[in-house]
Structures are given as C-alpha cells and as structure tokens.
Amino acid sequence: MSRIVAFETTDIRFPTSLSLDGSDAMNPDPDYSAAYLRIVTDAADAIDGHAFVFTIGRGNDVQVAALDALADHLVGRELEPLLDDMGATNRELIGDSQLRWLGPEKGVMHMAIGAVVNALWDLKAKRAGLPLWQLLSRMTPEELVALVDFRYLTNALTPDEALAILRAAEPGRAEREAELLATGYPAYTTSPGWLGYSDEKLARLCREAIADGFGQIKLKVGADLDDDIRRLRIARETCGEGYPIAIDANQRWDVSDAIAWVNALAEFDLAWIEEPTSPDDVLGHAEIARGVAPVRVATGEHAQNRVIFKQLLQAGALAVMQIDAARVGGVNENIANLLLAAKFGVPVCPHAGGVGLCEAVQHFSMFDFVAVSASREGRMIEYVDHLHEHFVVPTEVRGGVYIPPLAPGIGMEMKADSRTAYTFGAVDAAA
C-alpha cells in the first residue's frame, strides 16, 4: 500500500500572445496556460501523476484554486483502492455534493475534476508501464463499462449497449494495435490558419502542410467575410482541388449568420465548419447542420460534458465529434464520449493544440481505433506545432501521422525546468 502525500499545483503560463500563435475570431490574444497538478505518493517507485487543465491565460489562477479545492479528497488516501476502481474514484469526485453546486459538471470545477482523474490515470498507466492508450486497450469490455458514469446517458446509451460495442471490437484488437504501431494515426494541421498570420505566411504554411504529409488543413474564419474569402482562395489555390480544407469559427456566429456565412464560402469545398455558434446550443447546431449541408458541422472542444455530446448526437447536430483531453471530467468521461460517438456512428476527430493537448488526446483516438469504433476512416487528430518541447514525452508526428507513444502515462507531464521557468510571476517567464 502507498499513500498520496502531496497534491502540488502550479500556475504555468506561456506568453504566446506575443506571436499571435493561436489567434482566432473569439480569442485574439491567448497566452497558452496550464493549471498544473502533480500527485505525489510515498511509494518506493517514485512515480508521480501529472495532468493539467488548459486555459488561455487570465483565470488560470482560478483554475488552480479549483484544483486546490479537491486536495482534501486525495491527500492522505491510500492510492491502490483509488486506482483499482477508477469508476468509483471518478464518481466520488463528480459526486461531491457541495462542489457539485459550482457546475454541475461544467466549467472551472469540472475541468479541475478532470485533471485529478487524468493525473490518477497517469499514475495508473506509469505503474503498469504502459501508455494510456495501451492500458485502456487491454482492459476487458466489462472493466471499461465499469469506468463510465452512465447517469443522464441511459436514454441514448445503456451499459448493455456500451458492452455490445466494446465486445464487437474485441476480436480485432491485436491486429489493429499492430496496424497502428506500423502506420500511425492520421493528423491534420491548424498551423497555417490562425487569423493573425499574413497571406504570405498562410500560403507558405499551406505548402509546408502538404509537404509534411498532412491530410487536411484548417483555417480560422468569422472575423471578416471578405478576408475569409481571400484567405480561403489562397489556401485552395495553394493546396489544389480536392485537398480537404476545414474552417473554424470559434463560436462567432448566431444561427442565421452561420448558415449565411458558410454558404457564402461554399465554392471552396469545405471539409467541415467547426464551432459555428455557442457550444451550448444543441438545437442551434442542428439548425445549422441542416442549413449548410453538405458541409458538415464539427464541434466539441468546448462541450462541457457527456450530456451535451449526447444531445448533439441525438439531434443530428454534428457530423464530426471533437473531444478535448482537458475540458470534460477526464479519462472516464471521454470514454463515455467515445462510446456515444460509436453508438451514433459519428467519427471522433479530437481537438488539440494549445499546450500539451496533442500529447494527451492522441491516447483517446488510438484507444478508440483499437477497442471502440475499430476504425480510422474519416478520423484525424488535430495537430499544432507549438510548445511540444516542454513535455517529457513530446508528440511525434511524421509524414502527417501521429506515431503512437510507447512511454508510460497519459502524456501530460511537463519538464520540471519548463514548469519552473513558466510559473506565472516567476522572473524567467517574463524573459
């Protein structure tokens, strides 16, 4: 038996706004940040659990305060019972009857719970000597179903239905794992498309994306229609006919604006329109999906929890589901999200970028391929080439595919030097 002896949180911020990396119609000047958590035990193996909530600057301190509010649930506890029944551990954290008022299951408090759950999974995977995707892919369907909180899901997905999905995928697991290790998981890149970039930089980055083997690019839109037309023309001419180009409005529009704007861009043969409106607006997304067909609607990086994903799927409001590793309640809730997508036959193309999101979210797509949807068809993981150098095991993308990580853990561990240097308020971070 070992005990959790420390629950260490850090406010880490990178001054990315200085270069306009990550600028879009709603987020003109993000400072990519992490409300970082390290769970320390007294075990002889000296393994820590690392995870974080991603934010874009101001308010990262609020997110750290929310993490700190969960320390009492963990510090002093025996670790093994927590890790052995991660379903119960997840339900205990989600179910805190007083903290629940602050959501429930949404926003700052829910993301904090997600980071705690993720840090415990990091510990569990490191102890098992496996990357998270392999750890999950080797659990039985029954074990996986036990991880999911089915509360509020059963009118769309029952435990029995989830079990049937996982059992159907079981026979081919070994074969698909071998295929994944041999050929990787497809990536697309958002690097060319930030609003703050010049036309020349856009064209150059489009050429580089194709040369690097990416199967799709994505452009930020929604600030100015004429600009969007000009930038999409450059992208289309540079990439050529038939090359997939998606667009992302980052919640900029109301429903009718979204429909009109996307239809005004129809000539550019769009792969999808992402986040056309409020992430809370299930019915609005459904109306947009009908209004912009055949362009597909994608959303999910701000979907607060499995209840929103459930409804987006029930309403036919999305054709591409974009889970995020640090928005919802951690690994357990993302397993629910993958099962919902599989039930409704919708491909999952995770949101990534920011800081450390690529490192983490790839595990979910790889687990999905091996053990849930059993398919990579129409599926890609977003890739942005920022800030990977700060991670102990940085994402490896080559030839337009994610190379499956083999290092144990969830992939969110940031280098100690980087954590120190970019601690908010530290002298080095200002340099």
Add this chain to the structure above:
Amino acid sequence: MSRIVAFETTDIRFPTSLSLDGSDAMNPDPDYSAAYLRIVTDAADAIDGHAFVFTIGRGNDVQVAALDALADHLVGRELEPLLDDMGATNRELIGDSQLRWLGPEKGVMHMAIGAVVNALWDLKAKRAGLPLWQLLSRMTPEELVALVDFRYLTNALTPDEALAILRAAEPGRAEREAELLATGYPAYTTSPGWLGYSDEKLARLCREAIADGFGQIKLKVGADLDDDIRRLRIARETCGEGYPIAIDANQRWDVSDAIAWVNALAEFDLAWIEEPTSPDDVLGHAEIARGVAPVRVATGEHAQNRVIFKQLLQAGALAVMQIDAARVGGVNENIANLLLAAKFGVPVCPHAGGVGLCEAVQHFSMFDFVAVSASREGRMIEYVDHLHEHFVVPTEVRGGVYIPPLAPGIGMEMKADSRTAYTFGAVDAAA
C-alpha cells in the same frame, strides 16, 4: 465623476448542514454560503455595491477566487460610464477573451461575472434611490433592449421582438405597479418539504404554510419512492384536495426513471415536477415533459445561461421557468431570460431560498409583472424562511405574498456583523 477604489471579496458560510435545512436528494448536507462582493467607490455619497454568488459550502473559496480574477476590470475605473451603459459593461465582462475559455458563460466564472454585474446594478439602483424592480420598470423599452446581449438568441428572440414585447406592456405599467404595491406578489413555500424532516414536522409545516396564506407548497423527492408516496400522502391529506403541491427531484433521475417515478406519484395531483434530470439535458426534459403530462415540468435554477433557457423553450421542455438571481450572468442576462419566457408564453416562477436569494430574485418577478409579461397569472416566487435576518433589507412575506421592497438596491446587501461573524474560518462562525 467617481472611481471604483476597492473590490472587496469575502468567503461567507453558514453551518446549515447541522439542522438539515435545505437537504434534498442531491444535496444532503448543504452549508449555505456566499462568495460575497462589495464594490467601493470614492464618491461622496458613500454608497457601496453589494452582491454575491450563492454556493452550498465547499468550493466557496474557488468562487471567491473567480470574483478576484475580475477585480482588474473594475478597480481604478470611472464609475459613471460603467453604470450609464450597463449593456456595454456586461458585454465587456462576458467578452474577456481569456477568461471566456473557463466557461464560456457557465459555471464558476460566469457566476462571478453575474455577481459583479449585480453589484454594479446595486450601486446604480441605490444612486437612483430605487429598488431594482422599480429602476428597471421605469426604463424605456429601448433602454431595456440595449441591456440584453442577444448573441446566440436571435434564432428565437430578436431585438425587434423584444422591443415589441416591452412596448406592448408599456401602457399598463403604472396601473400594475400600483396593483403590485397594494397586493404584493404571490409566494409559495418549500419549507415543509426538505428530505431531512420527520413526518410530524412535515405535517406541521404543511398546516403552517396554509395558515400563513401560501398558495402552493413543494416537496423534495427522488431518494426513495416509498418515502415519497408516504410523504406526499401526508401532505395531500394535510393540505386537502386541490391545494397545489409541487415536487422537486433536484436532478436525481435519468429520463426513463423520471417518467416512471412521476407517473407513480400521479394520484397526488402534482402542480409540477422540478429538476427531474440534468439541467443540461434540453432534449431529456422535452422527453420527460411528454412522458409525464399533464404534470408540468419546471426547471432553471441550474440553467447556466440564456442559451439553455432558449433551447428549453424552443423544445417545449418546460412549462414553468425558474430563473435564479445568482446563477447566470446577472441582471442583464435575467432580463434576456424574462424576455425569452414572455416570447414563448411560459410563466416565470423564480428559484429562491438558500441565503439571500429571496431578497434578490423578487425584483425580477416584480419587474416582469410591471414591464415584461404584464401578468401574475400562474406565477409565484419560491419562499424559504431561512437566514433572512442577516440582510440589511430582509424579504417581507405576509399572507402568502412578497411585499414589494422599497429600499434602494438589488437586495443582496448582508449586514456587516453577519459578514464578519460568518466569514469562513472566523472564530464566531464555529460557535
């Protein structure tokens, strides 16, 4: 001109869990709490702005941290431009491009913005020498429409439609204000119905509710069906045939459980079923509404913002809309919510109770009657007789009606002594 010179926050908690006041199926042991805000100016009038976010204990410190994250938006600013254009002030706070990531417009960060907006309205109303409901009721339709952030609403409610609603109510304002002052606003009481109370206490409080003139009571349900049947039988026998009895499940059920449970209680002639499932589940509420008719579905105290209310109304998911004074983004967003309800012809029966929620939310119902829906038909404000003694202007309920407050402000100002005594960690609060 005057300036904001201090933005003072306090973590205030009342140990209500000791008496089981406020116990329900999801909240067994709440400690009613306030993340309290006082905005201080350098004006000669010495008027402060007071507001708070209501929480139920743990995490109140996180809520205070979220308030503190907004101080930089206010401290040092000239006050009059902020108060003169509260529409712009509200949009500035909601629109902070970095803080927005923590919601957007939901949870801890959104409730903090709501408290700041409410504290500014408290200042504005006190400067005008009017209670909030009168201040709002004397603004022109054009001024009121300018307060609303219509982003994400226009597929259900346009500014022109809002203007038409307000203009239609304009001629009768003076008459209805006089009527309100003469007869008050109907109240119902939840005091008898907490799960932690004995059957004897339930029966006694039912008799008292009727003797006190309340037009409806509400019972908490959802922990155990046999208990619910026994308690509803006591309530029905005590109150008599035809007396309105509502029930509240506090999000306890999945969709099919909700339908089965409520139908199992059909013999008790229920006024409404409140919060049958997740507050995020618009489509689930719609399914429940169809499944339990003619029992009406009520919800809203945890509806995170106007986008959720919009969809609940669009989907026919609720028949009674329950706004809360401290959940959404403050006065401005609640004006949007009232306009949405009016557009869809659904009565608003606000959530209250907790600490200070009655004091605040009554202003919205009174404003609604005078200047928006122009009706009290089928409308009531919840009343719970807890903790009013801590407020500078406590709610006055007599003969089952709220007596319209005439003291200037929004009603959320807590007595200085109470704030000191119940500051979390203070010696007196442990007594």
